[in-house]
Amino acid sequence: MIRILFFGGLRETLACDETQLAITAPVSIHDIVLQLVQRGDAWQALTKQRLLCALNQQMARSDTLVKPGDELALFPPVTGG
Amino acid sequence: MTPRIRVQTDDFDVGQEHGLLAQSCNSGALVTFTGMVRDLANGTLHGLTLEHYPGMTERHLAALVDEATSRWMLNAVTVIHRVGHLARHEKIVFVGVASAHRAEAFAAASYLMDMLKTQAPFWKKEHTAAGDYWVEARHSDDAAAARWQPASAPE
Numbered sequence: 001m002i003r004i005l006f007f008g009g010l011r012e013t014l015a016c017d018e019t020q021l022a023i024t025a026p027v028s029i030h031d032i033v034l035q036l037v038q039r040g041d042a043w044q045a046l047t048k049q050r051l052l053c054a055l056n057q058q059m060a061r062s063d064t065l066v067k068p069g070d071e072l073a074l075f076p077p078v079t080g081g
Numbered sequence: 082m083t084p085r086i087r088v089q090t091d092d093f094d095v096g097q098e099h100g101l102l103a104q105s106c107n108s109g110a111l112v113t114f115t116g117m118v119r120d121l122a123n124g125t126l127h128g129l130t131l132e133h134y135p136g137m138t139e140r141h142l143a144a145l146v147d148e149a150t151s152r153w154m155l156n157a158v159t160v161i162h163r164v165g166h167l168a169r170h171e172k173i174v175f176v177g178v179a180s181a182h183r184a185e186a187f188a189a190a191s192y193l194m195d196m197l198k199t200q201a202p203f204w205k206k207e208h209t210a211a212g213d214y215w216v217e218a219r220h221s222d223d224a225a226a227a228r229w230q231p232a233s234a235p236e
Contacts, residue, residue, distance in 0.1 A: 054134070057134070058137075059200070073137070077218035078199065078201060078202055078203055078218065079198075079203065079215075079217070079218055079219075080174070080197060080204070081162075081197050081198035081222075
């Protein structure tokens with residue numbers, strides 16, 4: 001199982017701040033996003049905007065492998081300051 | 082040097098933060114930056130909501146401060162970022178740097194703000210007379226951050 005967090009405008013579009021996904025072997029972030037997209041219309045947003053990802057609270061590229069127990073976060077480009 | 086890094090809903094006191102930075106050992110220069118909620122050009126902004134990624138945001142700010150202290154000789158660093166709802170003219174962010182000389186202090190404060198704006202996980206939503214909008218990332222901020230890439234780093 002992995003924990004997936006969403007932030008900012010993406011969290012609102014998906015109407016979801018956190019979900020879980022069952023995985024038993026390492027899977028790339030890109031492949032996890034493709035699985036999430038199958039959840040319905042709102043989830044198409046994951047492929048229609050520029051997204052950043054963090055794995056275990058470190059910025060990560062979409063080809064990074066996610067292992068069971070990891071925390072993945074998907075979010076739009078940041079706008080603090 | 083132990084940096085002071087805080088993410089909080091409460092306001093902060095610039096004078097107090099300045100005083101704490103000024104206590105650092107033998108600093109001849111103290112540069113502070115305060116970011117504030119600015120109205121839109123048409124005067125319709127009611128306020129902002131700042132969202133963050135609890136845990137990662139604090140770790141990321143600490144990593145940025147570590148990088149700044151490896152690039153410049155710094156005696157004290159404070160980074161404070163507010164989250165939650167902020168009204169017009171309220172303070173959002175504070176970066177303060179104390180160093181022996183002004184060049185290091187100006188550069189490090191500028192570096193920290195450029196990196197914070199483009200890398201630290203915060204998201205800003207504007208509440209306006211016409212509705213609520215998530216702020217889009219700005220290319221000018223990316224360009225400001227890009228000038229700190231290794232190729233242009235100080236010797």
